Amino acid sequence: MTPTLLYLVTPIVEDPAGFAPTLRAAMRDGTAAAVLLRLPLREERLLINHVKALAPIAQEAGAALVVAVEGRGGAETMAIDLGRVATRGGADGAHARDLAEARFLRERLESDRVVGVGGLKTRHDAMTAGEIGVDYVLFGEPRADGSLPALETVLERAAWWAEIFEPPCVAFAPSLDAVPALARTGAEFVALGEAAFADTAGPADALARARAMLDAADAERARRAAEDGS
Structure with a gap:
């Protein structure tokens, strides 16, 4: 049984230079396996420079960095080539906000x-x-207005996907308290966003606590699987 991995979701980053120390602190212990860098809707060249400034911080800590641009839709979706932003910026990939963009x-x-x-x-x-061939699906992330789906819905959807489908599933945790339940769904990744960055002890400490929760949940799943197989 492979361990459940942590996926860090940034706030929307307007100022990469100002955010760099925060990201560096979050990546200090190499706990996150992937980072979703959320960027505002801006001119493409500026976005590429944002990615160039921040991608190395995640990558040097051993994490893949994927990039998303918020506030897109309709003609705006095609006005910015997110694929070009990712490749020219040096990101490991891109995160789509809907099926058309995927x-x-x-x-x-x-x-x-x-x-x-x-x-x-x-x-x-x-x-x-x-069917499109994405490398992962994400359930439970914040909506455009900042609201979140019900945790019960995310748990159901992640468990359904993890049981049936091969591409990895990412389940978004609205709080650290939700991490163990999401890990028990079998999702390959559990994502933390505001719950990590707003933590009073800092994002690295929040990620360390989440990692400990995941390790405990993984050990329990492995124990139950061994008992079922005996």
């Missing part, structure tokens, strides 16, 4: 670049994402 990115990016997708409202949407 399809565009999968066609645009080579297979060595990660394409993930969130914003999946139904099981059918998730299955369509799998």
Whole structure:
């Protein structure tokens, strides 16, 4: 049984120079396996420079960095080539906010670049994402207005996906308290966003506590699997 991995979701980063120390602190112990860098809707060249400034911090800590641009839709989605932002910025991949963007990115990016997708409202949407060939699906991330889906919905959707489908699943934790339950779904990744960055002890400490929770949940799953097989 492979360990459940941590996926760190940044706030929307307007000022990469100002955010760099925060990201560096979060990556201090190399606990996160991947980072989703959320960027505002800006001119493409500026976004590329943002990625260039921050991607090495995650990558030097052993994490893959994927990039998403918030506030996109309709003509704006095609006005910025997110695939080009990712590749020219040196990111490991790109994160789509809907199926149309996921399809565009999968066609645009080579297979060595990660394409993930969130914003999946139904099981059918998730299955369509799998057919597109994305490298992971994300359930439970904040909506455009900042609200979150019900945790029960995320637990159900992650458990369903992890049991049936091959591409990895990322389950977003609204708080550290939700980490053990999400790990028990069998999701390959548990994501932390505001719960890590707003933690009073700092993001690295929050990630360390989440890692300990995941280790405990993984050990319990392994024990139960061994008992079921005996």
